[in-house]
Amino acid sequence: METEQELYSGKAKSVYTTADPDKLILHFRDDTSAFDGEKTEQLERKGMVNNKVNAFIMTHLERAGIPTHFERLLSDNESLVKRLDMIPIECVVRNITAGSICRRLGVPENMDLDPPTFEFFLKNDELHDPMINEYHIRSFKWAGDDEIAVMKRLTFEVNDVLKALFLEAGILLVDYKLEFGRYHDEILLGDEFTPDGCRLWDAVTREKLDKDRFRQDLGGTVEAYEEVAIRLGVDLS
């Protein structure tokens, strides 16, 4: 499948149209950004590792019955996906406290959350992705009632499937962000699931194996992503 024209270039991926109007190519770049694009760097190999980790996880989710946009890997840095009408909302589940919830609620990092908690954010860099609730989503018609229900259900189903997958690899799934989109009359999981968009800690030492290494200048970001890939059994060759 050949790329036609660039549709969109985001902070970490570029999106291309193809000859098939229902399919897009996602190109995972080495660009790494944090704090709404304020901090950026090129991290060699990150695009390739994320593309392959994402393919592995999306395939695993499909097998577990979660409908996703993922079609197939095309090359080291590219994957073919279904073209979605993206819903501009980020769905976040947290199993352990970290990141913005600690700042917003004044809670310490590393508290186990039982039950896990759920948050919606509006995808808008200029506004720094503000937290929103279901009433905002309905009033501003970003999504309908049924769509909200599907996004919540699928986001929690992903938690059950991926908590188990990562735990087998000796990794705790701390939190993650998902994006969904419309495909004909279905809601599918879109975008990516990689260490760029979730928090992953070593189950024994609680060492960070995700983008917090970049955010917090801990070093070894790509090495940590590769460690996650190797533990999951992702083929990086």
Ligand code: ADP
């Ligand atoms: P951002 O836009 O947040 O900077 P990226 O660099 O990852 O993020 O850009 C990828 C963009 O592609 C995002 O805006 C995402 O919502 C969008 N996207 C992801 N999957 C699909 C899809 N299947 N169809 C259409 N758009 C998609």
Ligand code: UDP
């Ligand atoms: N996240 C993301 N994109 C965003 C905001 C958050 O992928 O634009 C992910 C982030 O990596 C983490 C989870 O969502 O795994 C929760 O992020 P949080 O609200 O704690 O914000 P942060 O402090 O990471 O900016």
